[in-house]
Amino acid sequence: MAAIGTVEAVWRIEQPTLAARLTRTLRDVGLAEEVVQDAFVEALERWPRDGIPHNPAAWLTSVATNRALDRLRRTVLIDGKHRQLAVDLAALERAMPDIEAALDEDIDDDLLRLIFISCHPVLPAEQRAALALRMLGGLSTTEIARAFLVAEAAVAQRIVRAKRTLRDADIAFETPRGQERRERLGAVLEVIYLIFNEGYVASSGPDWLRADLGNEAMRLGRLLATLMPEQPEAIALLSLMELSASRFGARTDGAGNPILLLDQDRGRWDWSLIRRGLDRLNRAMALTPTPGPYQLQAMIAACHARAVSVADTDWIAIAAYYQALALAAPSPIVEVNRAVAAGMAFGPAQGLAIADALRDEPRLKDTHLLPTVRGDLLAKLGRMQEAGAEFRRAAELTGNERERALLLARADTLG
């Protein structure tokens, strides 16, 4: 007899390595995903009754491999022998008794391969995120749907499309090495950061799963940093997530209203996360003299984390890092932040000059970001009427009710 919570816990621990192992032996991520689910269904049925097997990894691998053999044999029966299977059926059947030996193989390389396939650049980012959470996080379709606030059918669709694309694109199955690895790493980091930000923008509301995406992303980040300790950007992303997550508890007041970074009670920041984030950033910095985009963002987050108060913040360093970031990974959002930092470091007129240059930027047309920042800089320059108008424009553009209230209140105080 085993409690359902225990069964789920064992599953959560075993799922990623099981998926990684089967992806290698089957050379088909779609088939691996299906039989891993089959194995889970069987475990849910049998473990509560029979107890958890002595070696759950071997049990699950054997069940999943058997299911794969069943499915492959059926495919051969239906499609005839003409259909090209990714894996040699006879070889797979022969390999069956060697489950114990298979468990000893290099699991790190299997995991890396699964990460690079799940986050393959041929897939749109949202499909990569769904597949990665499913294969590497062990989340169910229902859980992913709840976390991303989309319909379950939509998530299922994303995973089906991703698997089909990977099959049709006939992608290289081996773990990328050297220069290619560095290039493909970008697509992996992008997905992990996307998952993290989904959790970050979620309020601390009743839906814990959504906010928990942040932890899910950090777990993936730690896995990646363990597997690729030589890649500064992988370590830097983890540092960036830890430093940002340290502010989770301070971002909203008791009523759930957002509190801006500069107004937060720094006593509510999570100092154990900050210590870990700073420690990791040091390691990333020791690996390279030229910080990449994630490292620069982590360096900026570290400046805030190290400052005991807003007045104590090293704005000149932050402005310099944003300038470097604008070169390494140019984007209108980076420019807006550079305007804020320059305003704090060198005065509002300098900040406004950067912000004004962005007024015709089409990618900022539909967001409240630029008018919010311009409003703030104009107010500091004493141009109250223009500032009020900018805050009202920002209020019209934001999709967040609470933020709108905050912006309108600010506009009203300016008259």
Place this chain on the structure above:
Amino acid sequence: MRFMMLMIPGGYENAAPDAMPSAEAVEAMMKYNEELKRAGVLLALDGLHPPSTGARVSFKGGKPTVIDGPFPEVKEVLGGYWMIDVRSRDEAIEWARRCPASGNDVIEVRRVQELSDFPEDVQKATEGFSGL
């Protein structure tokens, strides 16, 4: 959620000051630690020297009194800890079950108190103590 797995090695209360684990025990433990790392759940871990090299500070009558180790009368002493980040209490317990511990060892699994676990007035009391 964060959990601490507290390792209470059997007989550690009487261990000599220079007592060291065997190479095999360390190797098995390193493998276990690698598994924790690979699952992305490990946040920190440390091992502690035997209590015979430590001291206990007690506060009977409101006054600190220092007693040097060993403390043979204390039946359960700490030998080290792991700090892990997992999704549930069950998952923390499952990780503890997988530890290559020896026959007399005990692992206590305890959830870490987060600031948000406290009522508002206790949270207020922490205000202004930044950087702890």
